[in-house]
Amino acid sequence: MAEVTLFFKKLLAKRKDLSTLESQVLEYMLKYPNKVSEKTIDEFANEIFVSTATVSRTCKKLGFKGYQQLKYALDQYTGTKEEVTKQQDSQSSEEIDSHIVRFQKEMKRAMMDVDAAGILSVVETIKNSQLVEFFSVGASFPFGSDAARKLTFAGKISSARSDWDELRAVAHNMNPTDVAIILSHSGETLHLIEYAAMLKERHVPVILISGTKGSYLESIADLTLTAYSKSFYCETIDMSSRFTMNLLIDLIIFEYIKQTTE
Incomplete structure (x- = not known):
C-alpha cells in the first residue's frame, strides 16, 4: 500500500512540468488507473478528448518511454494494491469462518449437555x-x-x-x-x-x-x-x-x- 502511494506521489511531483492538457491526462491516470491499463492509447485519448500525441508526450514527461511502459507501471502498482486488498479480504473471511466454527461447537456442546x-x-x-x-x-x-x-x-x-x-x-x-x-x-x-x-x-x-x-x-x-x-x-x-x-x-x-x- 505504501509503494502505491509513493508511486502516485512521484507522478504528482512532475505535474509542474506539464501543460494544461498534459495535467488533464495525469489527473485521469491517477483517478482511474485501472481504466487506463485496459485502454489502448487511442481509446484513452478519445476518453478525455485529447490527441494521442498529448498522451505520449505526457508519458515521456513523467519519465516513461511511452504509453505502453506507463500502462505496465500502473498494472504493477495497482495490481499490488489489489493483491493486498484480496489478502486482507481473505484473512478477514478466515477469521469470520473461525468464529462461526466456534459458535457451532458451542451450540452443539450446549445441546448435548441439556x-x-x-x-x-x-x-x-x-x-x-x-x-x-x-x-x-x-x-x-x-x-x-x-x-x-x-x-x-x-x-x-x-x-x-x-x-x-x-x-x-x-x-x-x-x-x-x-x-x-x-x-x-x-x-x-x-x-x-x-x-x-x-x-x-x-x-x-x-x-x-x-x-x-x-x-x-x-x-x-x-x-x-x-x-x-x-x-x-x-x-x-x-x-x-x-x-x-x-x-x-x-x-x-x-x-x-x-x-x-x-
Whole structure:
C-alpha cells in the first residue's frame, strides 16, 4: 500500500512540468488507473478528448518511454494494491469462518449437555414461588431482563435489575417463598457471589445458569444448569458468547408456559 502511494506521489511531483492538457491526462491516470491499463492509447485519448500525441508526450514527461511502459507501471502498482486488498479480504473471511466454527461447537456442546431433568426441576421451583428475581450483571444482564419480561407475560411475577446496590437490597429482602435465578458466564463474579451468600442466609432457593462448570457460585447454588460457552476475549473486550445461556433460559420458559397453560 505504501509503494502505491509513493508511486502516485512521484507522478504528482512532475505535474509542474506539464501543460494544461498534459495535467488533464495525469489527473485521469491517477483517478482511474485501472481504466487506463485496459485502454489502448487511442481509446484513452478519445476518453478525455485529447490527441494521442498529448498522451505520449505526457508519458515521456513523467519519465516513461511511452504509453505502453506507463500502462505496465500502473498494472504493477495497482495490481499490488489489489493483491493486498484480496489478502486482507481473505484473512478477514478466515477469521469470520473461525468464529462461526466456534459458535457451532458451542451450540452443539450446549445441546448435548441439556439437562432435561434439571429444567423440569427449575420449572417446578418457579411454579411454586411467589416471585422470580433474576440476578445478572454486565454482559449477562440483557438475558436476565429478557427472561423476566417473558415470565411476566407468562403470568409469573418476575423482575431483573441492573443496579448493583438495588440487587443487594433485593437479595437482603427476599423470602424462602421466592426464587433467585443467577446468570453468570464464569460463575465467579464477585457481586453475584455476595448476593448468593445473602440469599442463602435468607433460605431463598438459588438457581444458577452458568457457562462453565465447577465455579464457586455452583457450590452455593441449590441447582445449577450449565450452558456451555467458551471464554473468548478480543483485545481486552469480553466477547464470550451468551447465546447458549439464552437458549437454556428459553427452554425453561417454554416448559413453564406449557405446564401452566395445560
